[in-house]
Amino acid sequence: MxxxxxxxxxxxxxxxxxxxxxxxxxxxxxxxxxxxxxxxRGLRLPLRGLLLVAAGFVVFKGLVLAHLGQELYEDRLALLRSGTVIEQGGAWAMEIDPATEWVAAQLWPFLN
Structure with missing residues (x-):
């Protein structure tokens, strides 16, 4: 024992x-x-950094949407959807979501 x-x-x-x-x-x-x-050891993802990148991307999308307008933005997305696989992935990432619409609505008065 x-x-x-x-x-x-x-x-x-x-x-x-x-x-x-x-x-x-x-x-x-x-x-x-x-x-x-x-x-x-192992893969340790910095959660705060990933969230900041995601928030920055949503703000960027909202800024572009507010600058171009809904119609022109949708036209550009349609053009991307008809492109290569990478362009289609970009179109998927740049889709208008509720957060993007909200950011665009907040930024629109400053851009127009």
């Missing part, structure tokens, strides 16, 4: 040491003891 517990503890220590050898971050616990934790 004691040998099994010892082997399990040894495996945990070895696994932790392997993870620490790939990079570590210092951490101070509540008692003030400095220990090292393994760095997290």
């Amino acid at each position: 004691a040998q099994i517990e010892f082997d399990e503890r040894l495996r945990r220590i070895q696994r932790r040491n392997r993870r620490l050898s790939r990079g570590a971050v210092p951490y101070i616990d509540s008692t003030g003891l400095v220990t090292f934790r393994p760095k997290r």
Whole structure:
């Protein structure tokens, strides 16, 4: 029994040491003891940055819609829809949605 517990503890220590050898971050616990934790690996998406990019894209679409007007904007989208696969993807991304309409309505008085 004691040998099994010892082997399990040894495996945990070895696994932790392997993870620490790939990079570590210092951490101070509540008692003030400095220990090292393994760095997290994997894909970590910056959610705040992605949301800012999405919001900026919606504002850009609203600005273009307010500047061109609904009819001309739809004509340009129709032209994109009849193009290559990449242009069709751009037309899909530039579709008018409720958020874009709201931004365009807010910006329209400043542009016209």
